[in-house]
Amino acid sequence: xxxxxxxxxxxxxxxxxxxxxxxxxxPVDGQFTxxxxxxxxxxxxxxxxxxxxxxxxxxxxxxxxxxxxxxxxSNQYDINVGTNKLKxxxxxxxxxxxxxxxxxxxxxxxxWLHAYNxxxxxxxxxNRIQDEPNDKFSNGEMEKNxxxxxxKACRAFLHFDLLRLxxxxxxxxxxxxxxxxxxxxxxxxGQHLTVKETIAKIIEDLEEARTLVKPYDDSxxxxxxxxxxxxxxYNDLQPNMEGYTTKENLDEFLLGRGYRFSxxxxxxxxxxxxxxxxxxxxxxxxxxxxxxxxxxxVQFNGANSATFHPFKEESxxxxxxxxxxxxxxxxxxxxxxxxxYNEKEITDVNLDKYFPRSLQQAENxxxxxxxxxxxxxxxxxxxxxxxxxxxxxxLIYEPNSSWATYLSTKWYVKEKDTKERDNTVTILPLLRxxxxxxxxxxxxxxxxxxxxxxxxxxxxxxxxxITDNQLAVKSSMADFIKDLVREGQREWISEGQLxxxxxxxxxxxxxxxxxxxxxxxxxxxxxIPTDENR
Numbered sequence: 001x002x003x004x005x006x007x008x009x010x011x012x013x014x015x016x017x018x019x020x021x022x023x024x025x026x027p028v029d030g031q032f033t034x035x036x037x038x039x040x041x042x043x044x045x046x047x048x049x050x051x052x053x054x055x056x057x058x059x060x061x062x063x064x065x066x067x068x069x070x071x072x073x074s075n076q077y078d079i080n081v082g083t084n085k086l087k088x089x090x091x092x093x094x095x096x097x098x099x100x101x102x103x104x105x106x107x108x109x110x111x112w113l114h115a116y117n118x119x120x121x122x123x124x125x126x127n128r129i130q131d132e133p134n135d136k137f138s139n140g141e142m143e144k145n146x147x148x149x150x151x152k153a154c155r156a157f158l159h160f161d162l163l164r165l166x167x168x169x170x171x172x173x174x175x176x177x178x179x180x181x182x183x184x185x186x187x188x189x190g191q192h193l194t195v196k197e198t199i200a201k202i203i204e205d206l207e208e209a210r211t212l213v214k215p216y217d218d219s220x221x222x223x224x225x226x227x228x229x230x231x232x233x234y235n236d237l238q239p240n241m242e243g244y245t246t247k248e249n250l251d252e253f254l255l256g257r258g259y260r261f262s263x264x265x266x267x268x269x270x271x272x273x274x275x276x277x278x279x280x281x282x283x284x285x286x287x288x289x290x291x292x293x294x295x296x297x298v299q300f301n302g303a304n305s306a307t308f309h310p311f312k313e314e315s316x317x318x319x320x321x322x323x324x325x326x327x328x329x330x331x332x333x334x335x336x337x338x339x340x341y342n343e344k345e346i347t348d349v350n351l352d353k354y355f356p357r358s359l360q361q362a363e364n365x366x367x368x369x370x371x372x373x374x375x376x377x378x379x380x381x382x383x384x385x386x387x388x389x390x391x392x393x394x395l396i397y398e399p400n401s402s403w404a405t406y407l408s409t410k411w412y413v414k415e416k417d418t419k420e421r422d423n424t425v426t427i428l429p430l431l432r433x434x435x436x437x438x439x440x441x442x443x444x445x446x447x448x449x450x451x452x453x454x455x456x457x458x459x460x461x462x463x464x465x466i467t468d469n470q471l472a473v474k475s476s477m478a479d480f481i482k483d484l485v486r487e488g489q490r491e492w493i494s495e496g497q498l499x500x501x502x503x504x505x506x507x508x509x510x511x512x513x514x515x516x517x518x519x520x521x522x523x524x525x526x527x528i529p530t531d532e533n534r
Contacts, residue, residue: 229310
């Protein structure tokens with residue numbers, strides 16, 4: 001690989017911009033230089049913010065790997081709507097999985113480059129902070145380990161998605177080397193590893209990261225900062241929890257845990273990683289289930305016998321609101337473990353272009369959900385849930401001046417309620433509790449416990465409005481996978497997960513000609529940049 005892909009450019013890595021918390025805005029108005037900030041430890045806070053900010057860029061989780069290119073790969077959007085609704089050749093090629101198309105290929109290369117540049121930034125932070133004395137940091141060893149652990153989690157997360165994009169799924173593993181796992185800075189050439197070797201490195205990083213951040217997230221203030229979705233994402237601490245009565249005096253670097261790799265986010269990611277690795281290590285199914293259950297079942301105890309179950313209950317506050325403009329909590333923060341922060345002004349992405357209020361506003365690049373083409377709300381037995389499932393009745397909307405044009409409400413930008421708009425557009429979801437429930441259900445099914453697996457799916461369906469049409473308990477893994485995939489198709493509309501689900505499970509994908517078949521290797525593995533030197 002050319003040197004630029006791994007080394008990155010240090011100048012400009014640290015971005016002094018407005019963020020979700022005051023800690024993101026370390027005061028540097030002439031009082032401190034970057035070197036002076038590093039000398040007192042606060043520079044590492046800024047480094048960490050810069051790392052998360054790069055993850056939220058348009059090329060990565062701010063657009064393309066959130067609801068953009070990767071969701072076209074999964075046939076989630078309709079590309080046969082005419083150039084009056086979709087004319088961008090990049091996304092049309094993405095919808096065809098024509099990865100070598102001259103319009104699409106530069107974007108694929110850019111994703112590879114930006115992901116490895118972000119990894120380089122993580123490695124730079126990790127390598128510099130490891131030998132720093134604890135007393136350099138405002139909160140001593142705990143803060144140093146928190147930053148170090150989060151940086152390692154970012155590194156693992158990015159490598160994981162590079163693996164899921166640019167290498168075969170474990171079920172299709174060819175035992176060949178595919179992507180490098182970079183842990184040093186600077187690095188001019190990384191050794192490419194097999195899928196099995198790469199996932200082992202990811203798990204190793206995450207296990208270490210989990211240990212490093214646990215002392216803070218298990219502390220009274222750490223628990224308070226994660227006790228509810230509003231605490232995680234809006235710093236709205238709850239009564240009887242640490243810091244509630246002294247919020248104005250708290251160090252905000254220790255809050256906003258929903259925007260960062262907390263112990264709970266890392267544990268959820270480990271559940272995903274162990275599920276992925278179970279093809280190689282059967283025992284990892286047990287670990288995937290255990291980590292998912294640890295997150296879902298955790299209880300925090302506050303003063304006066306107060307208790308909080310931060311991830312156990314699912315909440316859908318918008319259920320009784322019919323129009324996107326009226327809806328609240330579209331990000332479903334109680335069900336959200338982690339997301340990265342997007343700037344309120346969305347300087348590089350105008351969501352209205354892709355998810356307009358009216359087709360008269362549209363600029364020929366509308367991301368139309370392919371409901372009919374994919375039969376998303378028809379069950380595998382032929383029954384139809386489209387009149388009951390809130391993922392259809394509330395999380396899909398039809399813009400004004402349109403007919404049968406379906407868009408994701410998750411990315412609708414409010415016109416009037418600016419406070420609710422800002423609470424929505426600033427959160428880019430990465431990890432949800434629903435994924436953990438699906439992981440547990442799949443683990444139960446793979447162990448032959450189909451009744452338990454379907455109980456989970458049916459409980460989730462009831463929460464989403466389907467109270468009188470339970471899925472029948474099937475007795476084969478193939479039938480269960482069909483039902484699981486159908487639920488995933490509904491749950492992850494415009495959240496960048498379906499491509500990976502189809503690929504990992506070798507699931508059938510409905511094509512434009514009406515046939516259904518799994519992705520071929522050519523469809524499921526993106527081309528590595530041609531200037532990559534192995």
